[in-house]
Amino acid sequence: MPLTSILLLAATLAFAAAVVQALRALKSGRWKQGNVQLLPVAAGFALQTAFLYYRGQEVGQCPMKSLADILVFIGWSVVLLYFLVGSGFRLSLLGVFTAPLVTIMQSIALVQGFQPYAVKGKINALVELHAAVALIAYAAFALACITGVMYLVQERLLKLHRIGGLFYQLPPIQGLAKAIQRLVGLGLVLLSAALGISFALHTPVSNPKLVFSWIVWALYAVISFLMWRHVTSPRRTAWLAVVGFVLPFISLWIVTHA
Amino acid sequence: MPDPADNNIRATGTLVCVGLNYKTTPVEVRERLAFPEAVVPQAVKNIRELPGFGESVVLSTCNRVELYASHELPEAPQSHDALRDYLVRHFQLQPEHAEAMVLYQLDAAEAARHLFRVVSGLDSMVLGETEIFGQVKAAYKTALDHGTTGKTLNKLFQQAFTVGKRVRNDTMIQRGSTSVGSVAVDLAEKVHDLKECRVMLVGAGEMSRTCAQSLLSRGAKSIIVSNRSYDKAVELAEEMKGRAMKFDEWEHALHEVDVIISSTSAPHFVIKPEQIEQTMRKRRWDPLLIIDIAVPRDVDPAVNAIEGVYLYDIDALQAIADDGRRERERQLVLCERIIEEQLAKFGFVGA
Numbered sequence: 096m097p098l099t100s101i102l103l104l105a106a107t108l109a110f111a112a113a114v115v116q117a118l119r120a121l122k123s124g125r126w127k128q129g130n131v132q133l134l135p136v137a138a139g140f141a142l143q144t145a146f147l148y149y150r151g152q153e154v155g156q157c158p159m160k161s162l163a164d165i166l167v168f169i170g171w172s173v174v175l176l177y178f179l180v181g182s183g184f185r186l187s188l189l190g191v192f193t194a195p196l197v198t199i200m201q202s203i204a205l206v207q208g209f210q211p212y213a214v215k216g217k218i219n220a221l222v223e224l225h226a227a228v229a230l231i232a233y234a235a236f237a238l239a240c241i242t243g244v245m246y247l248v249q250e251r252l253l254k255l256h257r258i259g260g261l262f263y264q265l266p267p268i269q270g271l272a273k274a275i276q277r278l279v280g281l282g283l284v285l286l287s288a289a290l291g292i293s294f295a296l297h298t299p300v301s302n303p304k305l306v307f308s309w310i311v312w313a314l315y316a317v318i319s320f321l322m323w324r325h326v327t328s329p330r331r332t333a334w335l336a337v338v339g340f341v342l343p344f345i346s347l348w349i350v351t352h353a
Numbered sequence: 354m355p356d357p358a359d360n361n362i363r364a365t366g367t368l369v370c371v372g373l374n375y376k377t378t379p380v381e382v383r384e385r386l387a388f389p390e391a392v393v394p395q396a397v398k399n400i401r402e403l404p405g406f407g408e409s410v411v412l413s414t415c416n417r418v419e420l421y422a423s424h425e426l427p428e429a430p431q432s433h434d435a436l437r438d439y440l441v442r443h444f445q446l447q448p449e450h451a452e453a454m455v456l457y458q459l460d461a462a463e464a465a466r467h468l469f470r471v472v473s474g475l476d477s478m479v480l481g482e483t484e485i486f487g488q489v490k491a492a493y494k495t496a497l498d499h500g501t502t503g504k505t506l507n508k509l510f511q512q513a514f515t516v517g518k519r520v521r522n523d524t525m526i527q528r529g530s531t532s533v534g535s536v537a538v539d540l541a542e543k544v545h546d547l548k549e550c551r552v553m554l555v556g557a558g559e560m561s562r563t564c565a566q567s568l569l570s571r572g573a574k575s576i577i578v579s580n581r582s583y584d585k586a587v588e589l590a591e592e593m594k595g596r597a598m599k600f601d602e603w604e605h606a607l608h609e610v611d612v613i614i615s616s617t618s619a620p621h622f623v624i625k626p627e628q629i630e631q632t633m634r635k636r637r638w639d640p641l642l643i644i645d646i647a648v649p650r651d652v653d654p655a656v657n658a659i660e661g662v663y664l665y666d667i668d669a670l671q672a673i674a675d676d677g678r679r680e681r682e683r684q685l686v687l688c689e690r691i692i693e694e695q696l697a698k699f700g701f702v703g704a
Contacts, residue, residue: 253543253663258536258673262543263528268640269545325637328660 099153099209102146103167107201109139110194117191136174136194143171143201154211157223159230163204165347168227170197170204172234173241180238180278192241221296229289229308233343235282236315236336239275243336246271250330272329275336276322283315307346314342366407366505369429370457370464371436372419375478377455386444386454388413393492396443397501403435408506410496412471414488416478421468423505433458462701465509469692472517474526480681481526486517508699516695523691526684529677533560533670534567536677537614537644541568544642544663545611553577553610555603555624556617557589560646560667564614569593577610579603581617604628608635614644615651623651629659636661644670 096104113135146167150158158164177193249265252258265271290312293305318335321327373386388396393411400409405426412419420440424432433456441451459467467476472489474481493510496502502510521527530536541550550573554561557580565576576595580586583599590597598606607613607628617623624643633641638661645652645666657664665673696702 249543253540254657256665256669256673258529258539258676263539265543267543267545328638329640330660 099146099150100205102142102149103201103205106139106142106146107198107205109135109142110198110201113139113194114191114198117194136177139194139197140171140174140178143167143174147171150209157227159223159226161207161210162347163207163209165230166200166204166207168230169234169237169347170200172231173197173237176231176234176238176278176281180274180281192245193238196237196241219296221292225289225292225296228285228292232282232285232289233311233347235278235285236311236340236343239278239282239336240340242271242274242278243333246275246329246333247337250333268329272333275329275333276319279315279319279322279336283312283319286312286315303349307349311343311346314339366423366425367429367432368421368423368461368464368505368509369432369436370419370421370459370467371433371440372412372417373454373456374417374419374476377457382450382454383415383418385450386418386440387415388418393495394499397496397499399443400436400439401501403439405432406435408496408503409501410492410506410510412489412492414485417471417476419471421464421506421509423503429460430458432460462696465512465699465701466692466696468509468513469516469695472513473520473688473692474517475520475685475688475692479531480678480685481531483521483527486514486521489517490514512695512699516692519695520688520691524684524687526681526688528684529673529680531674531677531681533646533667533674534563536665536670536673537564537612538567538571540644540663540665541573541612541642542571544640547572547574549574550612551575551577551610552612552614553579553603553606554589555579555613555615555651556581556647557585558616558618558646561614561616561644562589564644564646565593568612573612577603577606607632610641611639612642612644614646616646617651618647619651620649622653623647624656625653626655626659629656629662633659633661646670 116135147158150164150167154160159168173193174197245265246268248261249268249271252262252265253268266274286308290305290308293308318332318339321335322332373383375383378386388411393413396411397409400406400411400420400422406422406424408423410421412421418440420436422432422436424435426432426435437454437456437458440446440454440456446454457467468489470476472486474483474485477485489510493502493506496506530539538547541547541552547568550568552565552568552573552575554565554576557578565573569576576590576593577598578586578590578593578595579598579600579602580589581600583597586597586600589595613624615624624645629641629643640661640663643652643656643662643664645664648667650666652664652666654664654666656662693702
């Protein structure tokens with residue numbers, strides 16, 4: 096097995112371990128946010144980073160051309176953003192909800208496999224930057240989707256008077272609603288930057304990848320507007336953040352097969 | 354807290370605990386036997402100076418008065434009598450009151466087990482409550498600062514704090530809420546950031562006052578009190594450093610608050626879906642927690658169906674508090690096991 100596959104497999108197992116550890120702690124009611132809970136996620140992140148480094152060496156560019164590579168890159172970005180925003184929003188349980196998504200994405204990537212791909216001409220740094228920023232934006236949307244799930248779970252527990260283990264661990268719904276709004280905003284700013292770079296490349300809507308990126312941008316611009324103007328309830332906007340992520344996810348297939 | 358090792362070690366004696374609590378003694382007697390904070394330093398010194406005694410700690414809270422000491426008397430009952438006589442003298446009890454005073458008298462392992470249970474919140478009125486841990490720490494610190502502890506009590510209390518922490522960390526004895534007031538706080542905390550939380554009392558009953566006080570003590574931002582009797586509203590608002598509102602005005606302020614606690618004696622619904630729908634539009638869907646303590650209910654149950662509104666009536670609150678109590682009682686076996694393990698580990702009982 097090549098080194099990159101070993102690294103990714105180890106990273107996936109680390110995230111799966113984080114899921115199992117968290118579920119056991121939550122089930123027994125002894126969940127407490129601390130460094131111990133973060134260890135498997137941190138180990139997974141280190142292994143992801145090592146994978147991306149060696150994969151980059153292998154293909155001679157930023158590894159973002161195949162679906163498997165993109166899934167790993169988004170998974171890496173999701174964890175990076177989790178470390179950046181999780182503590183800021185006091186969303187200690189976000190890691191628990193993040194780990195399953197990353198485990199699934201990386202499992203798909205492992206099943207797909209990693210093929211070598213040829214470098215087409217000289218590498219354009221702006222193109223690489225555009226792609227990287229766009230994928231980090233998608234990671235912010237993924238995190239907004241996960242936070243949306245947390246909101247919907249907590250909202251349901253409150254509405255149905257199910258005051259139990261998970262209820263005490265989840266943050267207040269108002270805080271979750273604000274986190275969704277900020278994550279969608281962050282993703283939108285990053286995607287705008289990525290699309291702005293595409294103008295510098297003189298190809299703003301030159302191919303299906305960019306067209307789809309613009310559609311994703313428009314969707315999240317609408318969601319962001321609805322949240323900003325409080326046009327609809329936080330529950331509905333949480334649903335939008337969850338369901339809305341389907342579009343960027345579909346676009347990954349289009350991007351990789353265009 | 355100073356290192357007990359630095360303290361002058363006076364004695365290694367037999368451990369004794371004499372005391373009374375809410376289980377043995379009614380409040381009207383307990384309040385007469387409580388040591389005011391300022392008196393405790395002298396009390397610990399006086400006990401230590403009793404013939405045959407070497408160390409002392411006095412724990413005096415609203416629910417218990419306990420004297421922990423070490424002695425070198427040949428018989429345990431002598432130490433019990435000496436501490437009992439001290440209480441009678443200190444509080445200048447009449448013979449009939451002294452006769453009626455029911456004390457528990459515990460020696461060695463029994464005294465250690467009792468302290469471990471007390472520190473862990475297992476002997477508290479509200480099972481698993483945490484305040485007692487701080488109260489025991491403060492009592493020990495007072496004695497330590499006044500030089501009335503030595504090898505026996507220093508070791509015992511340090512062990513007790515270790516056991517208390519272990520019980521809290523390794524079990525779920527603290528989990529859940531066991532009273533209507535604490536359930537209200539838990540719910541408010543899961544809807545809003547409490548520091549930003551504005552509360553409105555509609556009706557000024559005793560239970561709503563308790564809930565509001567719980568919320569304020571945990572950091573709620575402000576309170577509005579509205580009552581049919583405006584004077585009563587003003588009185589309660591002043592007590593809680595809030596704002597009073599005439600009863601015909603509260604509807605107009607609904608959108609300004611995040612938690613409504615309703616407890617009027619109205620025979621019909623006071624808060625109706627159409628009012629709350631309008632309120633939610635004004636609040637721009639900011640979530641609203643409504644706690645209906647009144648019987649008959651003040652709030653139409655249909656309100657709970659409105660987006661962003663979370664309605665809890667007295668039965669719902671009571672059911673959550675009962676669940677919390679049951680959950681804690683289930684944890685009791687586990688807590689007692691930890692205490693027995695620790696008693697064996699520290700050599701109080703055979704392993």
